[in-house]
Amino acid sequence: MNLHAIKAIYIFELARTWRTLFQSIAGPVISTSLYFIVFGAAIGGRFASVEGVSYGAFLVPGLVMMSVLTESVSNASFGIYMPRYSGTIYELLSAPVSAFETVIGYVGAAATKSVILGTLILLTARLFVDFSIAHPFWMVAFLVMTSVTFSLLGFILGIWADGWEKLQIVPMLIVTPLAFLGGSFYSISMLPPFWQKVTLFNPVVYLVSGFRWSFYGAADVPVALSLVMVALMMAICLAVVWWIFRTGYKLKN
Amino acid sequence: MQPIIQIRGLEKTYASGFQALKGVDLDIRRGEIFALLGPNGAGKTTLISIVCGIVRATAGSVTVDGHDIMRDWRAARSLIGLVPQELTTESFESVWATVSFSRGLFGKPPDPAVIERILKDLSLWDKKDTKVMALSGGMKRRVLIAKALSHEPRVLFLDEPTAGVDVELRRGMWEMIGRLRDSGVTIILTTHYIEEAEEMADSIGVISGGRIILVEEKAALMEKLGKRLLTLQLLNPLDAIPPEFAGYPLTLSADGRELVYSFDTQGERTGIAGLLRKLGDHGINYTNLRTEESSLEEIFVSLVKERA
Numbered sequence: 001m002n003l004h005a006i007k008a009i010y011i012f013e014l015a016r017t018w019r020t021l022f023q024s025i026a027g028p029v030i031s032t033s034l035y036f037i038v039f040g041a042a043i044g045g046r047f048a049s050v051e052g053v054s055y056g057a058f059l060v061p062g063l064v065m066m067s068v069l070t071e072s073v074s075n076a077s078f079g080i081y082m083p084r085y086s087g088t089i090y091e092l093l094s095a096p097v098s099a100f101e102t103v104i105g106y107v108g109a110a111a112t113k114s115v116i117l118g119t120l121i122l123l124t125a126r127l128f129v130d131f132s133i134a135h136p137f138w139m140v141a142f143l144v145m146t147s148v149t150f151s152l153l154g155f156i157l158g159i160w161a162d163g164w165e166k167l168q169i170v171p172m173l174i175v176t177p178l179a180f181l182g183g184s185f186y187s188i189s190m191l192p193p194f195w196q197k198v199t200l201f202n203p204v205v206y207l208v209s210g211f212r213w214s215f216y217g218a219a220d221v222p223v224a225l226s227l228v229m230v231a232l233m234m235a236i237c238l239a240v241v242w243w244i245f246r247t248g249y250k251l252k253n
Numbered sequence: 254m255q256p257i258i259q260i261r262g263l264e265k266t267y268a269s270g271f272q273a274l275k276g277v278d279l280d281i282r283r284g285e286i287f288a289l290l291g292p293n294g295a296g297k298t299t300l301i302s303i304v305c306g307i308v309r310a311t312a313g314s315v316t317v318d319g320h321d322i323m324r325d326w327r328a329a330r331s332l333i334g335l336v337p338q339e340l341t342t343e344s345f346e347s348v349w350a351t352v353s354f355s356r357g358l359f360g361k362p363p364d365p366a367v368i369e370r371i372l373k374d375l376s377l378w379d380k381k382d383t384k385v386m387a388l389s390g391g392m393k394r395r396v397l398i399a400k401a402l403s404h405e406p407r408v409l410f411l412d413e414p415t416a417g418v419d420v421e422l423r424r425g426m427w428e429m430i431g432r433l434r435d436s437g438v439t440i441i442l443t444t445h446y447i448e449e450a451e452e453m454a455d456s457i458g459v460i461s462g463g464r465i466i467l468v469e470e471k472a473a474l475m476e477k478l479g480k481r482l483l484t485l486q487l488l489n490p491l492d493a494i495p496p497e498f499a500g501y502p503l504t505l506s507a508d509g510r511e512l513v514y515s516f517d518t519q520g521e522r523t524g525i526a527g528l529l530r531k532l533g534d535h536g537i538n539y540t541n542l543r544t545e546e547s548s549l550e551e552i553f554v555s556l557v558k559e560r561a
Contacts, residue, residue, distance in 0.1 A: 005357055005358045009357075011354075016345075086344070096327040
């Protein structure tokens with residue numbers, strides 16, 4: 001195990017975050033605050049409570065999840081796409097670093113950043129609404145697992161994309177819609193019966209539901225199912241990453 | 254002693270169907286500077302990329318200090334430093350950060366003293382906190398060399414190290430490469446500049462059309478393939494070469510003041526003595542004479558042409 005390489009990649013990637021601190025952290029924190037002001041304070045006041053909590057508090061887990069999902073994908077994809085684009089990937093490919101070590105370095109850094117971001121959004125939310133966390137351990141577990149899974153997805157995207165446009169279009173056309181329709185702003189039970197069924201095909205539903213359960217103890221789908229779904233997504237992403245390195249897809253001639 | 258790099262039957266066909274290497278066998282001796290010469294598209298970069306693990310070979314094997322690059326890739330790669338042809342650098346990182354990153358990537362614990370020595374050797378020390386993108390092309394090239402040396406490799410690949418580098422800097426780089434060789438590093442460089450190979454290399458390999466067409470020690474190569482020229486400065490200019498000399502490989506300069514005789518250094522008899530005697534017999538006097546060897550460039554061009 002080349003631990004020095006993992007550490008080098010990890011530190012290098014986090015340094016990139018630090019350099020682009022405003023864009024990396026401040027951007028999502030500000031936009032989340034805006035959601036709270038608009039949905040939580042302005043519109044939310046007109047809603048009765050959802051599943052026993054105020055609409056503002058109900059929003060918190062969903063908004064955190066939404067930012068974590070999109071930021072994980074964009075950070076991890078950018079992290080690996082950049083060296084491919086600039087050509088500096090030659091160094092990684094010629095180094096005594098295994099696929100596994102590469103993934104730990106890049107995905108680990110992207111996921112770390114997402115966890116920090118999620119925590120900051122939670123702290124920001126606390127300024128707007130009062131909320132409690134019923135199962136702190138599971139809250140952290142869901143946050144970490146989601147960060148890792150979607151960073152893996154971003155890593156795959158960053159290897160697949162062969163232009164900046166492709167790099168942008170997947171988050172825009174797939175991740176953002178899934179996140180918006182994943183129950184961040186509503187409970188599935190508010191949907192018509194048909195759409196309640198359809199929405200179960202959206203993996204984000206399970207993440208948001210599980211994450212919200214860790215706050216308020218109530219969920220749209222059983223929490224065990226949420227856990228299984230996260231694990232399944234992670235396994236699929238890992239399998240794809242393994243295949244990428246095995247075949248050298250888009251990395252080696 | 255076992256060669257530090259052993260290449261056997263190496264072939265590479267790209268997905269496009271282009272066959273870049275058509276069965277390359279090559280041994281590179283420990284501690285030498287090996288220059289790989291060849292025209293554009295001959296397979297130089299492909300060959301280097303396979304040894305370094307960036308391109309997969311279609312067939313054949315490579316060992317680095319006895320470690321197979323496929324089976325024992327970690328050990329093999331740890332020994333190698335690569336300076337790519339293109340100036341592919343990070344943009345926003347400082348020189349120090351990017352060089353330290355490379356050392357870690359190759360599995361070495363951080364060692365500021367080593368990085369400091371490398372940066373000082375390459376005259377980059379005063380730029381250590383500068384962002385790479387703010388550096389000139391020549392400095393970026395040196396940053397790439399510093400990155401390649403950061404893990405103290407035993408073998409250094411330089412893919413056209415002095416392309417686009419000014420004359421003064423090129424000299425400096427040659428000196429640095431010489432010092433590295435003296436410290437025991439084996440250096441393999443590809444180049445277009447024959448001058449560079451002639452100046453630095455111990456051995457020379459010529460690759461053309463995906464095949465190694467020649468590997469030889471430089472001195473032996475120069476001697477074996479070199480032609481020598483004898484130039485005579487004539488006392489009285491000639492209008493034409495007298496017919497009596499028709500059998501000699503002679504050429505006359507445009508102004509008729511110089512007579513050039515070419516001869517093979519390998520020949521038992523150069524024929525110089527006979528020529529000079531005969532010139533005297535015919536009353537052709539000369540004021541000066543000089544001999545010169547053909548340069549590696551001429552050898553190279555004739556070799557590649559021959560094969561084409």
